[in-house]
Structures are given as structure tokens and as C-alpha cells.
Amino acid sequence: MAIVKYTKEHEWIRVEDGVGVVGITEYAQEQLGDIVYVELPEVGAGMTQGAEAAVVESVKAASEVYAPVGGEVTEVNQNLADNPGTVNTDAMGEGWFFKMKIADTGEVARLMDGVDYQEYVESLS
């Protein structure tokens, strides 16, 4: 069964069979407003946990998206090039950014679960 974990930078990662799917959270897309552009990493890029992996832009803001865990990028969501608004309409689903082969599952285990993340978000307002 897939597990979903969260970071303090508002990324989510869904892990299934050692492959992680990464995107930004509902809270993050709401804060950014209408997404106009997503810059994705290159397939094959290796990154450590917390490395800058992507950039997401609205009209008046740009935010880095960080790798929630270390690993290698295996696939990127090409659909976002033409339809960046998908991140707004379905942040946790069709609006995913990239998939990665996870180097160390221990890093996943140490991320926040849904309940913790919810509490974290509430603490921000």
C-alpha cells in the first residue's frame, strides 16, 4: 500500500514499491495562487534530500521545490508544461511533478505523516 509523507516546505511524496511520486501540497498551491509555470528536473538527475529539484511559479512569485528525500529522478510530469494549472486543480494527484528512485527509505520514514502535516499547517496561520 502506498504511503504519503510531507515536508515543512510543503512537498508531498507518495511511495510505492520503492518509487516516490513528488508534488506540492494543497496548502502550497493555495498560497501560490494560479500556477503559470513549472520548471522540472532532468530525468536521470541525482539529488540529495533537500536539494532544489524544481521551481513553481505564479504570476508574482516563484518558489523552489525541494527533493523530499535523496534519489534519482526517473520521470517528470510532461503534462505540466502545457497545463500548469493542473497543480491548482489536483495538487495531490494529476498535478505531480516528478518520480524518483529513493536512495534511502529511512529518509521517508522520518518525514511528517498526514496528521503531523495538518497540525504543522494549522500552526502557520
Added chain:
Amino acid sequence: MRYLPLTDGDRREMLAAIGVGSVDDLFVDVPQEARRDRPVELPEHLGEMEVEHAFAAMAARNLSAADVPSFLGAGAYGHHVPAAVDHLIQRGEFLTSYTPYQPEVSQGTLAYLFEFQTQVALITGMEVANASLYDGATACAEAVTMAARITKRKKVVLSGGLHPHYREVTETMTRFLGIEMAAAEPDWRGGEDLASGVDDGTACVVVQNPAFFGHLTDFTPLADACHAAGALLVVVVTEVVSLGAVRPPGEMGADIVAVEGQSLGNALNFGGPTVGVLAARQKHLRQMPGRLVGETTDVDGRRGFVLTLSTREQHIRREKATSNICTNAGLCALAFTIHLTLLGEVGFARLAALNHARAVRLADRLAGIDGIDVVNDTFFNEFTVRLPKPALAVVDALADRKILGGVPVARLIPGRAELEPLLLVAVTEANTEAHIDALTAALREVL
């Protein structure tokens, strides 16, 4: 104090409303030792007439290129600017507005910048252009850093036909960014080989067309060589009128074009302000520096224009911006656009043809003078001649006769004996047959 509308009565009322006794009380946060109670040591205010007299006196100590036969070019050209241009750019709504951050009250600026971007894309043969940069030389430096971002490479090859100021500015502005610059020797004969210097570490090759020395080159083979190595070709154009006659860089495979636009709509102004602009391929849009204007609609569905893709820029991206540029050359871009709109398709081509024809005429006349060699086989409106004497001395002797005869190459590239006899001669539509006669006659005297 004609620029200050407050009366002493106003000031007293306002101080009372604020609740302070004097204006000094508003400067209390300035450290005591830096507060001044007296004006600085400079002259007191003057009326409009007195200021005019002072400036007229300074102007009188110059020999204006606008008043005498002038064949000066080398990146700044004396063209005729139609009267309507200068009238329109002084409309207060253009002259005294700022960056169009509030699109609802800036549709005028945004619309002309959209026209400017389109005109630049058309004449360069490129897909997109920005809303201007400072000048051609800084645009060249921006093109190089843009190429380095796109290719993620650090090596840059500069042609020996690149204007020396452009080379120096590019070297200075990239000096602290770890970019490795290889500048070729001055290519005054034309025909340099740059392709052999391109390898898989090269970010871009920078060439100029027409070159600093006037030559025209088909850069298609070089573009192919660059692309085969994963590098970009940057083409610099310092005389924008040439694009009315010469095949544009976009048709030669250029990836980025850096243009100096002074020739259209802008006076010489002793070299500034002028207007730089970058044109590029659509796929590299997000790596472009500077402002971009895009088309959209308003809430009532009517077409309008806005600044767009601002996340590339410093006011949002701060240290991660594509450039630190903020203010560009808006009013000079407007002058460019109005002049080019006045010319239109037919007028732009004819202006270019006229420049070229006059230059050919002068080149032929100079070739007939003993001791003068016209170096170029090809040129647009500027070419290099080799004189039997150092060009600096010849130019000074011509200036004594109230003729500005050209730009000695040694003025820009000093300390090289083989360049000392070389003179750049530019001809525009502003040069009459009488100017050409005057120059040839004077040259016969001074050589």
C-alpha cells in the same frame, strides 16, 4: 524656485498639522554630526535664461557632428530622425510615466513595447524580443550570460570583428562569474576561423554583422558548427539600419541577437542614452533578461497588454533573477518604434539601400586616391580604409578643416602598429554628395 509649488504659508500650515515647529524637527533621525544648517558649496539657483546661456556656452565649445560633414560610425550613427519622432516622445504621458506596473493606466507604454518587440523580432528574423536593455554593449554581455545559463557552460569565444567596447564590456561584466573568455585577434581583413575554437565546453560564440571593420559574413556554417557542439551563436548588430538590406541573423541560425538600436529614432547624444535589445528563440524565453510585454484580455474581454514572465526578474526573484536590470531604455525604444513605423516595409528597405549606395559611392571615390586602400570586399554603410599615415593624425587634420572624417581604429584598439593606419568610415543618408566631395578633397590635402 519655479519647480516648487509650496508657499511659505503652506509650509507653516503643514508643519502645524504635523505638530512640529520647523522642518528641522523632521530630520531628527539624522545623526547630529551629519546635519547641515547651511547649503553645500555650490552656486545658488538660476532662472531658465541663465541656465540656457551656460549650456549654450558649453555647446559652443564643441564641433557638432550634426553641423559638419561627418563620417563617424563605429557603433553610433548619425541618421536623420523625422520630426514626428521627437514630437511624440515628448508627450508628457510617455515622457513622464514609469515602468508600466499598473497596466490599466499604462496601455500606451505596453502597446508600444509590444510593437517594439514585434518589430525587433521581424527585422532580426527571430521569434521573440525583450522590451529593451541599456545599450548594445550591455546587451552583448547579457547575451553571453544568458547563453551560459542555457548551456550550463562557461567558455565563450569572442570574434575579432566584435566592437572593442562590446568585447570590453562583456569581459568586465562577466569578470566575476567564472566565465572563460577567448577573444580573437582584431579581424580587420575579415575571414577569421572561429569554428575550430568551438568544443563541448563552449557556451557561445559571439560575432558581429556587419563586423566592427565593416565586413559582412554568412554565419550559417558557424551556427551549424556551434549547434553540433551544443553551443549557441550570438550575433551582434551595432548598425540596425543594416537589417533593412542584409539577411538577418535569424536566417543564419543565430540563437541570440544583441542589437544596438540607436540608429532608429535616437540622436547621437555623445554615445548615450541609446537602446539595446535582445532577440532570441522562443524556447529560450525564460532565460531572457529584461522586461517582456505580453498580450492578454481584461475582465470585459478586450485585448490589452501586461508585463509578463516577471518571475525572471530581480524584483521577484532577487539573487536568482536572470539579470539585475530594472529600468531599461523605454523612451529610446519608443523613438525606435515610431521611426521604424514611419519608415514601414518600403521605407526601411529604401533607407538601408540609400545608406549602402552612398557608402559604395564614397568607397569608390576613396579607392581612387593615391595611398588609400579600401580594405573591405563587402560592407553595408561602413568600411575600413588603410591610410599611408597614422589615422589619428589624419583625423585631427581633417577636424581642423571642420570635417569629421572617420574613427581611427587605434582610438578603440591602441598600441598595435598594424592597426594605426586603419580608419573606419561610415556613410548614412545624412551624408550629401557635397560631404563626399569635401572629404575626398580634404583627404587629398592632408595625406
Added chain:
Amino acid sequence: MADVDATLTGNRGLALEEAVIFEQDSPGLSGVDLPEPGPGNDRLGGLGRTGAIGLPGLSEPQVVRHYLRLSRMNYGIDSGLYPLGSCTMKYNPRLNERLARLPGLGGLHPLQPTSTVHGALELIDTCAHWLKVLTGMPGITMAPAAGAHGELVGLMTIRAALEARGDARKRVLVPESAHGTNPASAHACGYAVETIAANVRGRVDVGALKAKLDVDVAAIMLTNPNTCGLFETDIIEIADAVHDAGAFFYCDGANFNAIVGRVRPGDLGIDCMHLNLHKTFSTPHGGGGPGSGPVVLSAPLVPYAPLPVVERRGDGFALVEHAGDSSAHPLGRVKGFHGQFGMFVRALAYMMSLGSDGLKQVAEDAVLNANYLLACLKDTLSVPFEGPCMHEVLFDDSFLKDTGVTTLDFAKAMIDEGFHPMTMYFPLVVHGALLMEPTETESKATLDQFIRTVKGLAERARAGDARHFKEAPRLTPRRRLDETAAARNPVLVWRPPPAQAAE
């Protein structure tokens, strides 16, 4: 908007619609008459253009009408109050324009023999002298093309000086309230940027600054007066700390209008400061340029200033264009030719018109006008930091709490009232910032009208009429524009509609 006033043309009286030039093409027309080039061989070497370019053809009257109509869709300082904070939208004297167009100035070619341009070199030298005296600084470079360019050139000069002593260093400190150009310039100079926090008084937290000062810090970049419109009260202590750490003190001079003729930055311990001639010195903003950004320098930096340099020699002047002709260690060239000469003409005309007495009055009236706004609006809007302010006044959006109206909405409603909005959402240190800079060239009557308008709108927002603000502006040539669509699908050049393209 209800179209009870709809017209057949889309025009509304004096508000005239206008198509772009590409939609007004009459092929073959030109607004410029030029002679026939005449017969003769070309020397283009086979590189002549082959196809059409695609430029439209228009006659002169069509072109004049087109750009005149476009101009009327703009708001300028000549139209009314333009209180854009940190931009110093003051009156641009027309005398400046006339003088810049004198043939003996505007008609000069930059590469004329130096012997033919002594008047121009004198003008540059005189303009430089005024700027040095006003700032109390020993050196200046006139080369930079604009303020941001000046920042970068100033930092590069600092870096060159540091490298010359074998110590380039790694970081530049920038307050969080800084203009975006500051960190961008530091980055373009190869430095890492580190942010310094503000204190509760809206000034740099000196303790936080000192904690970050070490042997890796090349410079601090501080705007003074800062972007909250406040004078940095601890500036001399900051300068001393920066110098003790072996670093240089860069001051962003964007807000010099507050202190021109009254306070000399040289007395505050700064090393380097750019001056935006289009702000303090009245050269036109021109829809976003051209600017000009001379940089004043302290003695240790002078030898590293970029080329070219105008030097007084005997009765005349020399133009030093090459490192080999210089006794110093110049940075190199940062722009083509000799700086924004046309802007020097305008700035010098402005300075001579006002003189030492008038420039002092400029600072005083600019500060007085801003404090008048503060005094009259402090009970209506919300003030994050205690006054007095300098030449601009900062409010935050807490006065709009629970009204459903944002800072942006409020600004758009100001447009319908005939004012250009203030700067919004900058500086970033307060929430929903509204930064107002009236400048000294506004009358009390104009300020009073502005104050009444702001008060009236604030009352309306608090009375719950959010819709009035959400729908604003209503009375402009275009209403709110879809910036999201523009960014998602960028259309940056005009393309013929498909039917026309198929012809």
C-alpha cells in the same frame, strides 16, 4: 460593466480605441520620403535580404495619430499625482529636454576627436563635480547606464579593490527591506547574499548585522533613507562596524531625494553609492528608462573605478579611455562609450536651476510633504513604524482587516479617482505595504485632495462596500487584465490572424 453607454466604435468621447500598427497596414505606404538610391553595384557579397520583413506601411499622419492615441492611455507625472514609493516621480522640467537637444550637445558623436568636444567633457566634469559636492564624496564614475547598473558597477569596484589586496571575500549582506536589485547585483558580482533582519523600529538590527560581519563579508548594501521611508539612525555605528571588519559600505542612493543638499552621505561613512538621475535629479522616467546611475566613491575605491574617466588637464579636459592611459587600476569598461551623456545634460540643468539653496529646499519639501501625508492619514490607515518619516511614508494593510478589500483592490480604486497608485506590497517587511512618495513638486491642494480621497475610500471599505474595490478600476482604457493567461501562454509578438496569414 453595464453597456448603457456602449458606442458603435468602442470609443467613448475623448477615450479612443487604437489598433496596433500591424493592423493598420497599407502596403506600399511610408511616412518618410527618401531619395532613390540610384543605380550601382552592391557590395553586400550576396548577403542581401531575399524576402519581405513584414513591417506595416503607414503615412505620417496615421503614425502621429496612433502614438498620440496610445499616449492618452498612459498616466504620467504631467497628468497628476504619481506617489509611487521609492521611485521619486517628480516633475521633469522641459528646459532639460530643450538643452539636451542643442545640436552642440545632442548632435555629438562619441568618437569625435577629443579636441572637438571640450564643452561636452566640461559638462560631464561639471555634473560630476555637483554630484560629488552634494554627496561629500571624493570620487565618482559617470559610466553606469542606470541605478541597478550602478549598483553592480559599484560592487564590482569594491570587489576589484578587495582582490587587489588579495582578499575578494565571499558574501554581501543585504537587509530584508532592500530593493530586489541589491541581491541580484550582488549575485551578478559573484557574491553570496545574506539577509539581515529589521528591528521593530523598521531599521537594520545592528546587533544582527554585527553578528554576521566577519572576514568573509565583502560589503553591506544599505538603502538610506531605507525603503520604509526611515533614516537609518545607527548608520554611523554601522559604517564603523563594517570598516572594522575590513568590508565596504555600499549605500543604495535611490532615496537620495530625502536628503539632497541637506545631508552628505560622505559624512555618514559610506564608501560607494549610486545616484538615480531619473529620481532625485529629474531626468524623465520615460516609461521605464533610459536611466543613468553615476556612482560616488570613497578614496580607497577611486583607483578601481571603471573606464572612461574625464580628467581636467590644465585649461582643458582629457578623456581616459584605456587602462594603459590611466595611472590607476580601472575596472574596465561597463557600457559602450561614455555613460548616459544626454541624462547628464538634463541633471546638470536641473541642479543649476535649483542651486545649492533650491536643492536643500527640495529635500525639505519632499520630507514635509510625506510627513503631511503621514500626519493626515495616520488615524485612517495603519502605520507600522513611528515617524517622522523621510520623503516617503509606509502604511500596512491592517486598516483593511476583515473588509475583504486588499491593498491591490484599494490601489485600483485610487486609479478611478484619478491618481496613480502608490507602491504596493513593497517593502516586504510589512504586510500588504502601501508606500507613498509624494515628492516636493506636489502642491498642498493636490495633497489635500489625495488625503480626502484615501480617507473616503477607507471609509467605504470599512462600510463593507468591497464590490466597489473588487471591480475597480472601471474608468480606465482597460480594466483588470488577466496576467495568469498572459504568463501561461506568452504572446510577445503580434502575429497575423490565421485568415490573413493564409493569403
